[in-house]
Every structure is written in C-alpha cells, then in structure tokens.
Amino acid sequence: MFAAAAVAGALVAGTGLYWFQPWKLWQDATVREAAPAAAAPSAAPATPGSAPPAGPAGAPVTLAEGTLISHEHRTTGTARLIRPADGSRVLRLEDLDTSNGPDLRVWLTDAPVLEGVAGWRVFDDGAYVSLGKLKGNKGDQNYAIPDGVELADYTSVVIWCDRFDVSFGAAPLRAV
Numbered sequence: 582m583f584a585a586a587a588v589a590g591a592l593v594a595g596t597g598l599y600w601f602q603p604w605k606l607w608q609d610a611t612v613r614e615a616a617p618a619a620a621a622p623s624a625a626p627a628t629p630g631s632a633p634p635a636g637p638a639g640a641p642v643t644l645a646e647g648t649l650i651s652h653e654h655r656t657t658g659t660a661r662l663i664r665p666a667d668g669s670r671v672l673r674l675e676d677l678d679t680s681n682g683p684d685l686r687v688w689l690t691d692a693p694v695l696e697g698v699a700g701w702r703v704f705d706d707g708a709y710v711s712l713g714k715l716k717g718n719k720g721d722q723n724y725a726i727p728d729g730v731e732l733a734d735y736t737s738v739v740i741w742c743d744r745f746d747v748s749f750g751a752a753p754l755r756a757v
Contacts (some may be wrong), residue, residue, distance in 0.1 A: 583628065589603060600646075608681055608714070609681060609717075609718055609719050610681060610717035610718055610719065611717050611718075611719040611720045612669065612716045612719070612720040612721065612722045613721055613723075614716075614720075614721055614722050614723050615718050616641075616663070616673060616675075616721070616723070617641050617663055617669075617671050617673070617723065618640060618641045618665060618666070619692070626700055639666035639748070640666065641663050641666060642663070642666055643661050643662070643663055643666040643757045644662040644663065644670075644732065644756065644757065645661070645662040645732075645754040645755055645756050645757060646659060646660060646662070646752075646754065646755065646757055647659070647660050647694075647737070647738065647752035647753045647754045647755055648659040648660075648752055649674075649679075649738075649740075649750045649751065649752040650694060650696060650700075650750060650751060650752065651749075651750050652700055652701045652747070652748040652749060652750050652751060653742070653747045653748060653749050654679055654680035654682070654730035654749040655678075655679070655680065655750075656677075656678070656679040656680075656740060656749050656750020656751075656752065657676070657677075657678045657679075657750075658664045658674055658675060658676045658677035658678060658679075658750075658752075659674070659675045659676060659732040659752070660672060660673070660674055660675075660738040660752040660754065661673045661675065661720055662726075662732060664755060669725065670725075670726040670732065671706075671711055671723050671724065671725060671726060672687065672689065672690060672723070672724040672726055672731075672738060673721070673722070673723050673724075674687070674722050674723075674724075674738075675721050676720075676721065677717075677718070677719060677720060677721070677722065677740075678718075678719050679718050679719075679749050679750055680718060680743075681718040681739055681744050682713075682718075682749065683742065683744045683745075684712060684739045684742060684743040685715035685718070685740055685741070685742055685743075685745040685749065686711050686712075686713065686715060686718065686740075686742075686743050687711070687712045687713060687714075687715055687724050687738065687739075687740060687741075688704060688709045688710065688711050688712065688738070688739045688741050689709065689710045689712065689726070689730070689732075689735040689737070689738060690704045690708065690709040690735060690736070690737050690738070690739055690751075691707045691708045691734060691735055691737075692704045692706060692707050692709075692736075692737055692739075693736070693737065693738055693753070694737045694751045694752065694753040700748060700751065701747050701748050702746060702747055702748070703748075704737070704739045704741055704748055704751065705741070705746060708734060708735070709735075709739075710726075710727070710735065712724035712725070712726065715740060735754070736753060736754055737751055737752060737753050737754055738751060738752045738754060739751040739752075
C-alpha cells in the first residue's frame with residue numbers, strides 16, 4: 582500500500598514539475614540579435630500593410646511599433662514591425678524583459694491590448710499568427726513574418742504562454 586502511494590505521489594510530482602517548470606522562474610535566457618539594420622522611422626505615416634516609403638539608401642523602415650505592457654508577468658520592452666531593404670518583414674523585440682516560462686510564443690494578433698487581468702486571455706479569441714517560440718526572455722530578438730500575412734489585419738503583439746493560455750505581456754502596434 583505504501584509503495585503504491587509513493588509511486589503515485591512521484592508520478593504526480595513529476596507531472597507537476599514537467600507541466601509548470603518552476604525552475605524557469607529563476608533561469609533567464611538573454612538573446613542579443615542584431616537589428617536587420619538601423620531601423621529608421623518612415624518619413625510619412627504608413628499603415629502596417631502598406632508599401633514602405635523609400636528610405637535613405639535602402640535603409641529599413643519601421644512600419645509600426647508599440648510598448649509592451651505587463652499581464653500575467655512583469656514585461657517591458659518595445660515591439661517594432663520593420664521592412665528591411667530586401668522587402669521582407671520582421672518583428673523585432675527590443676530591450677525585452679519578462680519572466681521565463683513554459684511554452685512561450687510570439688504572436689501577432691487582432692486583439693486589443695487591455696491593461697490588467699482583463700487583457701490576460703483575449704489574444705486567442707480572434708485571429709493570430711504564431712511567429713515561433715520566444716527565443717529568450719531578455720534582450721533583442723527578430724522574428725520573420727511569413728509572406729502572405731496581411732499586417733493590416735493584426736493590431737498587437739503578445740508574448741503568449743501556450744501551455745496555460747495566458748499573456749505574459751503585449752504591445753499595441755501603431756503606424757509610425
């Protein structure tokens with residue numbers, strides 16, 4: 582009887598550790614990716630999905646940007662939609678600082694960014710595009726935006742915990 586209870590307890594503890602991964606709260610992963618190039622704000626306002634105005638000597642253009650706010654976990658930094666000279670599109674997270682966690686993703690979404698608990702769970706209610714796993718919970722990082730994604734359809738960026746369906750932090754995107 583005791584052996585069966587010990588085995589059951591070990592299974593429950595192991596499952597809980599795997600699911601919650603509490604050690605990540607004390608582990609930071611810092612990423613320092615270079616920007617596609619110096620991203621200069623555009624000379625004229627543009628919508629996130631429009632063709633960029635010509636930048637000086639093929640310089641990249643910042644199409645939209647926003648400041649990250651905290652949701653489930655304290656989160657700070659800046660999100661920028663950038664069009665490099667090659668015409669691709671990149672989401673750049675700069676000076677990101679959030680908690681580490683299990684199964685964190687970077688999404689473009691059509692959800693409004695709401696402050697407080699009201700904003701924690703709204704991002705999977707509508708349209709979203711996953712740009713992949715969060716590379717690190719601190720630093721500067723770039724995420725390629727797939728061809729065919731209509732940027733005008735997405736108004737925010739979220740650091741999303743897919744395991745617990747909750748936002749760690751999010752930023753509204755505003756045309757520059």
